[in-house]
Amino acid sequence: SSNGIRGLAVMFKAMDRNGDKNLDPTEFKYAMRDYGVKISDLEVSAIVKYFDKDRNGKISFDEFLRAIRGELNER
Secondary structure (H helix, E strand, O other): OHHHHHHHHHHHHHHOOOOOOEEOHHHHHHHHHHOOOOOOHHHHHHHHHHHOOOOOOOEEHHHHHHHHHOOOOOO
16 A cells, blocks of 8 residues: 555665665665664675666665565556
8 A cells, every 4th residue: 555655665764874765785784683683794685686676786765665565466
């Protein structure tokens, strides 16, 4: 729903510490730590690589949203 997407946008903005509208690996790692998820640098690299479809080394909100929600059906 739109409230869910809005909530994710607020969460993403809070994780984006430098305000560039992307999450770099360091921001992602510390954001996960803030949410109680401890992950290694190797795991961070794998996750960022999975989310980062344009291969710029960062996760945009659109990439984040697409990875979380999956593909939409035709309807």
